[in-house]
Amino acid sequence: MTPRGGEPRSSLPPADRAPEGRATEVATTRARTDEAATTKAAPPEARTADQPAAEARATEELTAEERAAERRAAEERAVEEALALVGRRQPHESHAHSAPERLGTTASRRPEPFGSSPSGPNSCRTDSHPGGNSFRADSYPGDPGPGSGQTSPAQPGRQTEPNRQNEPGRQTEQGRQTEPGSRAEPGSPAEPTSPVEPGSTLPAASVTSWHDARALARRLGRAAPLAAHRLPLERALGHVLAEAVVALTDLPSFDTSAMDGWAVAGPGPWAVRKGEGLLAGRGKGEPLLDGQAVRIATGARIPAEATAVIRSEHARFDEVKGLLHATRAVVPGQDIRPRGQECRSGDQLLPAGTVVTPPVLGLAAAAGYDALVAVPLPRVAVLVLGDELLTAGLPQGGRIRDALGPMLGPWLRSLGAEVSAPQRLGDDAEALRRALTASDADLVLTTGGTAAGPVDHVHPVLAEIGAELLVDGVSVRPGHPMLLARLADGGPYVVGLPGNPLAAVAGLMTLAEPLLRGIAGRPAQDSYHPPVREEVRGHPLDTRLIPVVHRADSVMPLHYSGPAMLRGIAAADGLAVVPPGGVRSGAEVEILDLPWTSAEPWTEGCFT
Secondary structure, three states, X not given: OOOOOOOOOOOOOOOOOOOHHHHHHHHHHHHHHHHHHHHHHOOHHHOOOOHHHHHHHHHHHHHHHHHHHHHHHHHHHHHHXXXXXXXXXXXXXXXXXXXXXXXOEOOOOOOOXXXXXXXXXXXXXXXXXXXXXXOOOOOOOOOOOOOOOOOOOOOOOOOEOOOOOOOOOOEOHHXXXXXXXXXOOOOOOOXXXXXXXXXXXXXXXXXXXXXXXXXXXXXXXXXXXXXOEEEEHHHOOOOEEOOOEEOOOOEOOOOEEOOOEEEEOOOOOEEEOOOOOEOOOOOOOOXXXXXXXXXXXXXXXXXXXXXXXXXXXXXXXXXOOOEEEEOOOOOOOOOEEOOOOXXXXXXXXXXXXXXXXXXHHHHHHHOOOOEEEEEOOOEEEEEEEOOOEEOOOOOEOOEEEOOHHHHHHHHHHHOOOEEOOOEEEEOOHHHHHHHHHHOOOOEEEEEOOOOOOOOOOHHHHHHHOOOEEEEEOEXXXXXXXXXXXXXXXXXXXXXXEOOOHHHHHHHHHHHHHHHHHHHHOOOOOXXXXXXXXXXXXXXXXXXXXXXXXXXXXXXXEOOOOOOOOOHHHHOOOEEEEEOOOOEOOOXXXXXXXXXXXOOOOOHHHHHO
């Protein structure tokens, strides 16, 4: 709009314009209106001959002035409302603010989990957790924390509070209280809004995304100091090398025969030397003369001056003449393993960080080792909670069999952990407190009791003993009530698994598995993304973990994937990480491999 002065009018008022300027314009307009009304009300005899024309001009000018004043007032109100929406000022307040501040938003949207702000995948926020401090890793100065309520220029549908510093005890997103004296950083970009499906429930602000929770567990595991001890070979299986394995000798340490046959010197035919021949493990034989041959066994030391080994099936011995004939061409050096063919003394055979497998033990022994320097296995304690659990027999009287106790120990051992026998504590809060405070394990796993039911004691007990709550709920189905905590004074980590069996598996793979890999010094599991054979429905907001089985170059989702079911995971090769909204047939999906392969040909008919 161009005012009467001829200069374009900005959509924003100047910073030094006071709100009372508009009131002055309105008052002037009203005064002119009153003056015109007085003129119109004068008696006819007081008017001159030109008064009707003057009155018409004055009325027209007055009407245009009123319309212009009303338009200016409407523009200013719209600007004030827009500025109030982004928190730059309250209505009718001065426009002199230079930058927006972070405010608690009242918009109805799903809060962003920590680490997923627009500033980067590693930025974190401060959330209050019951019973302990809060962990925030990889935060950077100036990064807005997700869920902080920071605002930017107005977005449709977003409402914010007026611009003011956070006050002690003031409620912000999802009912969280800000800490007294805390103030948000100004000038950071706005958070994107997340769609909320009709009828869905907004989680607590502390809920962490699945990828962030898994990454945090991995970082914490890697940050744990690595000890080292020397183990005899028979006890080193499953450990991780703390030192590289370097060859202590050449391999092989002398020239050896690769096959049973004849060691020959020079061209044939060859005169056969009498005697039993050369056997593995015997001393060095007499040197061969040109044109001679001697029987030799696999692994036996090659006699000096020998030029080749002829396999038994490729030679013909004339016993009458005592001559050996080759039935195929003989190439110098054939079927001889030369000294140092595999490695030379001092060569690095395996780097530190290698998992000790049976072949590693064999290589170490061949290279001259009797013991290996390895990282100790992480120690894990399993606490099974719940009065409703039976350890034998059929479910009865409202009680069910404990499925997690028998499953978790072997599963954790397959991840490279040393696991004690499970402790069954029932729903006894005091027993749980004693078990946690007395544990000398690196990791304590609890089963059940992580929600907010009348006998869910994990959160209250962790709060009572001053544990640091690191992850309190994860945006994943099944398994969202899982948690990760650290006991005070450098105590063990605690992973709280939900009580439903498949939900517990989700917690195990999300938090415990990457944490244990880091503590044990194991490398992270490789990520790969094969196509899925059929469409997989997703949760509208959360990640889903679905049991799958490999089929050729794709994966097939399995049935029986409810949180209380184990039938699907028992036949699975891995878990598909299904993003919110699901995946279509043929789309690639991230796979978490299980430590074993259980799929057999019969499983497709039963489970897919």
